[in-house]
Amino acid sequence: MHKLTIHDRFTKELPADPSTENSRRQVTEACFSYVKPRKTSDPKLLHVSTEMLKSLGLDNTDAQSDDFLKIFTGNALLPNTSPYAMCYGGHQFGNWAGQLGDGRAINLAEVAHKGKTWTLQLKGAGETPYSRTADGLAVLRSSVREYLCSEAMYHLGVPTTRALSLALSGDQVLRDVMYDGNAAYEKGAIVCRVAASFLRFGSYEILAARQDHKTLQILVDYTIKHHFPHIGAPSKTTYLQFFKEVVDRSLTMVLHWQRVGFVHGVMNTDNMSILGLTIDYGPYGWLEGYDHGWTPNTTDRQYRRYRYGTQPDLVLWNLYKLANALYPLIQDVEPLEAILNEYDQDLKEGYLNMMKSKIGLSEINAEDAQLITELEAVLQRSETDMTIFFRKLSNLRKENAEEGLSTIFEAFYQPDEIKDEIKTTWEQWFLSYHERLQKENMNDQKRKEVMDSVNPKYVLRNYMAQLAIDQADKGNYAMIDELYQLLKKPYDEQPENEKWFVKRPEWARNKVGCSMLSCSS
Known part of the structure; x- marks a missing residue:
């Protein structure tokens, strides 16, 4: 992988956990801990995103190399890099959960290409200090879903993290799919996720909760310097502008979710990107029947906190928590509240305009x-x-x-x-x-063109992903590529793929993986 241009900033500019021991612990006054991926027994590459390869300065020849397989399954390190797991906290289902962190994600390095910097992150590559009681691994079914959905969302025009590769680890992983006491071994897998940054609301919350305002300021200044450089040098005004941009980006993201019928399923503050990207594809789903009350997450079944119709409101709730985290640097409630109050009006206008576009009104x-x-x-x-x-x-x-x-x-x-x-x-x-x-x-033809540009014909329905997973469990990976290719052009007619433009089949109505999903991965 000599073609990759390493441009690590996160580990060079932010405070590190002084301990290099890979043991579960509370990590304080640090933004990350150094940790190496776990070596796998028999890795096998299943799929690579050609678009993401190109964005990193690689090509298909590179993807077919032994080095690529080793690096993106955690069996070798990129030269002169030090992998790490990030420290963050979060509100989960409305309750403060304390320290969470990258429990099954390990960041390999940052790569620069054509003026952009990308963080490469392996999901399912082993334990970290933040794994708590988990093993840090991931299974094939959740990895297929994450890989396909990341790229599908990108082609839908939804702000999102990306995926570079999907691989089998060759190891067996014990999981209780529905948390009902029926644990079983499944095929282990690893996804390489890619984003400009994987910083979350919870990255700032954990520091504020611990009253570590020194590290909080270092992290906020770093974030502005590298991801919001246009707003200028650090100051109270800059911090408010930073918050306003996060608010606007988060609103844009959730309006796209509503437009295409995507339900995240677990919108905790640790699953909210500071860049306004869709992040952490767990128990997500697409609406089949149009239903504001639907959630795909079994954990959320009782209260339906993260149902489709409340997603914009929950983004605002999460933004309030981020505002609280940033308050120690601003020390002024009124401008923060003013920005949050603008969200409500912007949401009403944005939602109306989005829905108007869906029915062809301008x-x-x-x-x-x-x-x-x-x-x-x-x-x-x-x-x-x-x-x-x-x-x-x-x-x-x-x-x-x-x-x-x-x-x-x-x-x-x-x-x-x-x-x-x-x-x-x-x-x-x-x-x-x-x-x-x-x-x-607009005449009929023009209106159709406009509507078809915002209303996708093809989305990653849960039953489609489950069909690919069922085939992959049997060693047949062709459907992964079939869906990957289909979802690269979700707004095109693709008459040869008409079989995917159908309602959810009745057999999938109550099938695990199609209508019911958990956070188990």
Whole structure:
């Protein structure tokens, strides 16, 4: 891997844990601990992202080398590098959890290429001082999901961490998939994740909670210097501007989630990127039926804190926690509250504009908010596939209001329910929608192009990922590549892949991995 340009900044500019012992412990006055990946018994590379390779200055020849396999499965180190695990805390399901940290992630190095710097991180590469009672390893099913979803989200236009490679470790890993006492051995796997930074809200929270304001300032100044350099030298004004940018980026990210129907499933503050990237793909899922109350996470089943409809509100809750962490450097509540208050108004405007784009409206109209509210209500009257509904809606012709139901009828999971009051409500909505379309300057073809550019035809439905996992468990990895290639062009028609533009099959409705997921990986 001599072609990689190592440009380590994190370990050179931030305070390190003085102990190099790889034992579980509380790590104070430090942002990270040095730790080496665990060597694996029989590594095998399953897939590599060609786009990410190129972004790092590598090519397919490099990916086929023995060095690549060893480095990205933790069996060799890049020259002149010192791998490390990051220290952070977090609020989990609304409660302060104290120190968490990279329990199964090890950062290999930072790499510079064409003016950008990327952090390379192995997930599932072994224990760290932050592993608590866990083994630091990951299994194939969760690794397939993370690898495919990272790249799928990127091509959907959603801010996200990326994935470089997916590999088997050759080791067996014991996991209790549903936390119900039925543990079993599964194939171990390792994903190389890539991002400009893996800093989280919890990276700052842990320092504030410990009243380690010295290290907090060092970390905030470092973050601004390398990731927000345009806002200037450190000062109270700069810190407020930094917070404002994190707020804006986080809002942009969650609006993209709502647009494509993505549900993160575990929006704890340790899973919130300071760069506004989607991070930590665990028990995520895509909406099948449009349902504001749906969450894919079994741990969240009782209270549904992280359900689809509350994601924008939970981002704000998490931002409040970040504001509290930054307060010691600012010492002024009012400007922080003013920024947080702006979030609410920006959310209302951003959400309205996002939903308008999904139904092909660009002109300003006072009644649009009501039209969208009525749509969201009727969409939930009977199970209606979100992806198919919005994609099919673009086929509606401006002059034919009576075609509304027939245009999107394929999206209904229970078509026989579309009768009586539900049918009447749909017909009334389409009549209002038709009247609203008359006020648009776009013709049918232009409107379809605009709508199809924001409403994906193909998303990584849970059952699709599970099919690839089931095949991979049997030693067949072809479907991983099939889905990877499909999801590189999610907005294209791809008529040869029409089999993936369908509602969730009935067999997947209550199948583990398709409708129910846990944090087990």
